[in-house]
Amino acid sequence: MSNIDIYGNQKIKPMNFNWLSNPAKKHLHGDILQSITRIIDDSIGGPGDSSLHQSTLLSLVLSTKPTNILELGCRDGRSTYSLLVGCHLLNLYGIKSKVTSVDIEDTTFQCPLYLEGNWNFVKNDAINFLKNQSYGYDLVIIDDWHSSEHVYNELTLLKPFITNKTIILLHDLMHSNSTPEYNITKYTNGEFEGTGPYGGVQKFIKENNSYEMSTIPVNHGLTIMRKI
Numbered sequence: 001m002s003n004i005d006i007y008g009n010q011k012i013k014p015m016n017f018n019w020l021s022n023p024a025k026k027h028l029h030g031d032i033l034q035s036i037t038r039i040i041d042d043s044i045g046g047p048g049d050s051s052l053h054q055s056t057l058l059s060l061v062l063s064t065k066p067t068n069i070l071e072l073g074c075r076d077g078r079s080t081y082s083l084l085v086g087c088h089l090l091n092l093y094g095i096k097s098k099v100t101s102v103d104i105e106d107t108t109f110q111c112p113l114y115l116e117g118n119w120n121f122v123k124n125d126a127i128n129f130l131k132n133q134s135y136g137y138d139l140v141i142i143d144d145w146h147s148s149e150h151v152y153n154e155l156t157l158l159k160p161f162i163t164n165k166t167i168i169l170l171h172d173l174m175h176s177n178s179t180p181e182y183n184i185t186k187y188t189n190g191e192f193e194g195t196g197p198y199g200g201v202q203k204f205i206k207e208n209n210s211y212e213m214s215t216i217p218v219n220h221g222l223t224i225m226r227k228i
């Protein structure tokens with residue numbers, strides 16, 4: 001068979017799926033493989049309200065290689081875990097990466113010992129935290145208080161630090177199982193006051209038209225937003 005394709009170029013060698021890099025051969029076993037397995041298991045059929053997004057979070061960390069990740073809203077650490085496993089994997093390949101999680105309440109997340117070095121938990125209101133930030137984050141996940149005004153204020157405070165390489169993730173724009181539609185139900189008070197997180201994002205995008213977004217329509221929606 002010829003080594004030249006129909007365009008006259010050298011044919012690319014077939015992919016060898018048995019090939020592994022040296023870092024993979026050296027490090028991908030034990031705790032880390034068990035954690036990856038757990039994330040896959042959670043993503044396929046886990047019970048949490050963000051379970052199905054966990055392998056997406058892990059993949060985004062692996063592909064975008066963020067040095068600094070900010071998580072707003074940690075609770076029991078389901079998303080924290082996926083982000084931290086991503087950081088640890090990057091570290092094993094010699095790439096620095098760490099997570100700061102902010103929650104107004106104490107977290108019940110029991111961080112595995114082998115992931116602790118990459119994690120900083122801050123008990124604070126997200127707005128207070130963002131008012132005092134002194135540097136930007138490459139990957140931000142917003143999943144704390146879901147009122148329109150709160151989310152709008154968070155995006156506005158993040159804005160000076162956002163570049164076109166920053167990835168902003170938001171959970172719950174399709175809250176209360178409105179998937180695959182954005183939830184635009186109006187609330188006069190409570191956690192979703194206004195039209196929930198979607199309302200906050202819409203207001204921000206209207207005022208700052210150089211943003212694009214798309215939403216994965218499962219588990220209340222995981223929105224990926226980026227400055228263009």
Ligand SMILES: C[S@@+](CC[C@H](N)C(=O)[O-])C[C@H]1O[C@@H](n2cnc3c(N)ncnc32)[C@H](O)[C@@H]1O
Nearest residue numbers: 050073075078079103104105125126143144145
């Ligand atoms: C939906 S849970 C986060 C779930 C987590 N991201 C996950 O996927 O497993 C929302 C969290 O936001 C926290 N929260 C609520 N209001 C907040 C605020 N103003 N600032 C920071 N955290 C807040 C709550 O305490 C709660 O733990």
